[in-house]
Amino acid sequence: MTESIYTVFDTSDRPLSAIDADAPPILEALRIGITAPSAHNTQPWTIDIRSGTEASLYFDPARSLPFTDPLGRQVHISHGTLLEMTAIAATSLGYRAEFNILPEGEMSFAEFGTKPTAHIRLVPAPDIEVDLLFGRILHRRTSRRAYEGQRVTEAEFRKIVEQSKREGVDAGMIPEDRFAEATEIIKQAVAVEVNDRPLYGESLTWFRFSKREIAEKGDGINLFTMSGLTGLMLHLARLTMRPRTFDAALNRKSFLKTFDQAAASARGLLTLVTPTNTMSDWINTGRVYVRAQLAADALGLRFQPVSQSLQEFPEMDKLRAKMDALVGVTTPAKLQMLVRVGRSQPPALSPRRELGSIIRG
Ligand SMILES: Cc1cc2nc3c(=O)[nH]c(=O)nc-3n(C[C@H](O)[C@H](O)[C@H](O)COP(=O)(O)O)c2cc1C
Structure with a gap:
């Protein structure tokens, strides 16, 4: 072909x-x-x-x-x-x-x-x-929307793995009987991040609040489309959410509520684990991750990484340990990616910078 x-x-x-x-x-x-x-x-x-x-x-x-x-x-x-x-x-x-x-x-x-x-x-x-x-x-495209339809099947998972496998990166799915527990950790981990000023402040610098900002910067996350808000909800969000007010308690609460609903709608949770945690492992993981996402896309499945419970700052130590135990990962192995998988309406397009602006010199 x-x-x-x-x-x-x-x-x-x-x-x-x-x-x-x-x-x-x-x-x-x-x-x-x-x-x-x-x-x-x-x-x-x-x-x-x-x-x-x-x-x-x-x-x-x-x-x-x-x-x-x-x-x-x-x-x-x-x-x-x-x-x-x-x-x-x-x-x-x-x-x-x-x-x-x-x-x-x-x-x-x-x-x-x-x-x-x-x-x-x-x-x-x-x-x-x-x-x-x-x-x-x-x-x-990454889909942060709620997922619908049937659960990811064993056959779909096998196809994703077939087209993405590389030595040194192990792909797995969280089993059915651990799903609810994993979802709970995912939700709690996002709440830890969103309710911590410096942590959330950093994420906020990558949220884009207007079309003009997206066009100018060509990076970050389009806030208004990230959860698939539409109609009146989108209108309300535009009115209430501004860079300065986004971390107000009310907005954090509604952000978490939307996230929790999306998290609960996962139809599968994919894990990528490496035996050690070196830079080469990180790069290898990225190679596998994107192939898996492309292979899933061909099956009509969308991905959203849910990275919070994997992150390495002290406030996350407890939840990271819980997630590691649930997946069965012990040092020096590392859970590199945890991904919500399912079918959704088409998600928003995310911006990119021009190639010319990325080239050195
Ligand atoms: C290492 C890595 C971690 C990520 N973690 C998250 C995450 O925790 N939550 C999320 O919504 N998206 C996460 N993403 C997805 C990115 O935000 C997304 O790829 C980016 O915004 C570009 O959008 P696109 O994938 O639709 O092109 C992650 C992506 C990578 C590569």
Whole structure:
């Protein structure tokens, strides 16, 4: 199956940077790669273009989440999603993507952004098959809406795993008899975050409150569409929620109520676990996560990561330990992703920055 990138993608569906017919393959592959999912839609990367087929990926420290992601784990999972999406896009151009992950070694927090996370090299492969997940790239969206319909079946889970598995990342589903307990931890963990000023304050800086702000910044989370609010509820939300009032007790309460309803509607809970918790594990997890999300999309299933109970700040220690015990994870293994899965109405489109603004120099 060879699908041209130009026929498959409807650019009105996803804020893709404009096509440049003269662009070298590395730019064309990255143009699609940067529509990858990232924590809080921070898009925490900069890219150094080294040639028409090579680039280096760096972390952008200005886009870190020091309170909710103190280790930099989630932002590096996000690098994994970008790399995998770039590799999938490369197959549609007749190239195989080769990655040299952490070419200068693992980094301490202070070193983030000073050394590359990966060198990317596109190698011509005229006979390469277009990755089957390529056609789902523009359709993939995180859905924070309530889910409906039947539970995720064993067969659906197996298909998702088949198309996403990589050595070193274990995918699982929370079993039926632990579902209610897991949902309770997920809800409590979100409440911990939302009711803590510095933690929630950090998330608030990534919430976007107007179309103008979204257009200007091209990142973050579109607040008004994030829970699928429509009609009168959306109107009320627009009237009452402003950056300065969003953390008012009443607004936090209604935010949590909407979240709790969405959490309770999960039709499956996917887990991704690594045997250790290194930067390479984080990047590997991102690669698996996005493939799983694309594979699920092909089955009509949506994803929403629910990351709070996995996070590594002291206020979360108890709930993180509870979730680890429920999933059966013990140190040095790490539960890297916990994901609400189900069917929903189409979720909102999330913004992206222009490729040009991400390229260094
Ligand atoms: C590592 C990681 C953690 C995430 N955690 C959450 C989360 O806790 N809650 C949530 O609603 N979305 C979460 N997301 C989804 C992102 O917010 C989403 O990918 C981003 O806003 C872009 O939107 P899109 O996926 O629709 O393109 C996470 C994504 C990644 C990669």
